Amino acid sequence: MDLSTEDSFRLNVLLANRPQAIRIDESKLIVYGLGPQGEATVRLNPNARPDQYLRRVKELISGHVLGSPGGYPIYLSRWTRMGQMRDESLEQLLLLGEPEAVVAAVCSPGLTDELARRAWWAMEDAENARRMLSNPGIVAGKMGRVLVDYLIDYLPFETESDKITESIRLILQTGLVDADRRDDLWKKASRKQVYLVGFLQALPDDLPPSADASPRHLPEPIARLADAGQRLCGALAGGSTRRRARHLSRRSPRCWRSRRAKTWSPRPSTF
Numbered sequence: 001m002d003l004s005t006e007d008s009f010r011l012n013v014l015l016a017n018r019p020q021a022i023r024i025d026e027s028k029l030i031v032y033g034l035g036p037q038g039e040a041t042v043r044l045n046p047n048a049r050p051d052q053y054l055r056r057v058k059e060l061i062s063g064h065v066l067g068s069p070g071g072y073p074i075y076l077s078r079w080t081r082m083g084q085m086r087d088e089s090l091e092q093l094l095l096l097g098e099p100e101a102v103v104a105a106v107c108s109p110g111l112t113d114e115l116a117r118r119a120w121w122a123m124e125d126a127e128n129a130r131r132m133l134s135n136p137g138i139v140a141g142k143m144g145r146v147l148v149d150y151l152i153d154y155l156p157f158e159t160e161s162d163k164i165t166e167s168i169r170l171i172l173q174t175g176l177v178d179a180d181r182r183d184d185l186w187k188k189a190s191r192k193q194v195y196l197v198g199f200l201q202a203l204p205d206d207l208p209p210s211a212d213a214s215p216r217h218l219p220e221p222i223a224r225l226a227d228a229g230q231r232l233c234g235a236l237a238g239g240s241t242r243r244r245a246r247h248l249s250r251r252s253p254r255c256w257r258s259r260r261a262k263t264w265s266p267r268p269s270t271f
Helices: 005-016 050-065 074-081 087-093 099-107 113-122 126-133 143-157 161-174 179-189 193-202 220-238 241-249
Strands: 021-025 030-035 038-043 255-257 264-266
Touching (some): 030 113, 087 099, 099 113, 099 126, 113 126, 126 143, 126 161, 143 161, 161 193, 179 193
Antiparallel strands (some): 030 038, 255 264
């Protein structure tokens, strides 16, 4: 099965113009190419089932980029997510139109700020933002603030607690969030414990002051009860083992069970 003549021609023109990244919208059957002048769009006109046609489109792109129509090997996704990808192949990964290839590039420690910009265009995703903010080189570049702003705006839509905590930690550790937005997150931490955990992980020794951190004078009745409670705690803490033993010995005798007779009888008194 071949692509339609029109689609084949337009895709080859797109690839000949040396795009920086390629994104495929499989639901709308549109291929996007990122270039220095902006986006180029190729709207597909399939002559077969959409899934089969898209596979053929990816084979054409892969054959041009990698010299092989096999595309990105999905079975290597776990390996590449661990950052085991050569730096010189990152640009090629962003041209395949495969989400897993973009994730592989994002996880690479050799990702540059420019490649991060291309990867973000190819796959704007909260998980990718967290991965890139774990890279000090990306945090120091232009993309650092873009990713921080995205994660802050996306927090209300995040549903998993561990991901919320991770986002808060990364946002704060970058140092790219201004004081107003940091204070706003801290106020939310008083109502959402997952936010507070993120603060504790990122700034354990530099937490913002609470709004009600100033000391307050207690009413006189409550103050007297507090003093009485402190004296009681001191008495309990200073009590000796013998005193506690005498207290226990004055308790009423309990029933105990004879192991041999297996009958209940009063505990014998000790003289």
